[in-house]
Amino acid sequence: MIQRDEIFLAVSGSARQASTNTALLNAIADAAPSGCRVEVYDRLAGLPVFCPDAEADPLPAPVADFVARVERCDGLIISSPEYVRALPGGLKNAIDWLVSRDEIVFKPVVLVHASHRGNDMLEQLRLVLSTVTRNFHPELFLRFDLMKRTPREIGEVLAEPEKRRAVEDFLQAFARFCKACRTEVSER
Template identity: 60%
Template structure:
């Protein structure tokens, strides 16, 4: 099964991106995980921009979603809300078929962020009937470097959580 793991952060040293890269490394041969860390590269959404050819970064993002079986999203919380870059990325998908019915689940790299997660769950349940709010795993990785996150995720208990998380996706009707 092919997963697109979308980081909601625009930071180069993002905790969420590092978590998703670790997931990509942990995934077994039954699962391929590609990481998208380019929410900051997407232009601001406007319905007017959908009338002509889409901007190239948006075309690339949409094509990545189309080519994958399911989406994993991991995002920080900014001011108790969904980061603007991630919300913008989702806005580009609202009027498109690629997101409808696409299985989506969340990972989280912090012990906090519940307000953002509640908002994100509401938005994702609105744009895709494939969103599974129950398939969720949280790790406490704040203040770790990407290298430390990679090392932490290699611990057997964390690898097990990730393989169970991915297996749950595989059991969904896709």
């Protein structure tokens, strides 16, 4: 069988221009080893507030674009700040748009995190994600202390050989998980 790249959609829970979470995802995309491709999605601020009445066809254009990206990817990587001991409203809003749809049900999902803080948010996000997909992998998790650093500094930190190796190992492990999930679905 011809091997193809695993494509990961990396969703940032922060809408901030100089977001550490978005910068971490960009650095992960830059470090992707052969066989993996990472597309960063940092447009949660463009999604309208979720309303079940608006789930009819056609979806609002930014939602349709987001859903199509989720459908196309082999797995989702999410990185988010903590706001008021919870996950940011924008990220929860995006997940709400997916919740009654087929695209998310078997989608492999993992978390990365750009801070030494934010454990309440991580706990909540784990609960939410394990509710919306059967293939959330809580143990596959990568965390760096990058709070208050600039995107440029984050690029430099992640370029350090040890960190780059950690990112490569993480992406390769996620690629194996995504393949295993596909095999399981195809054997159903």
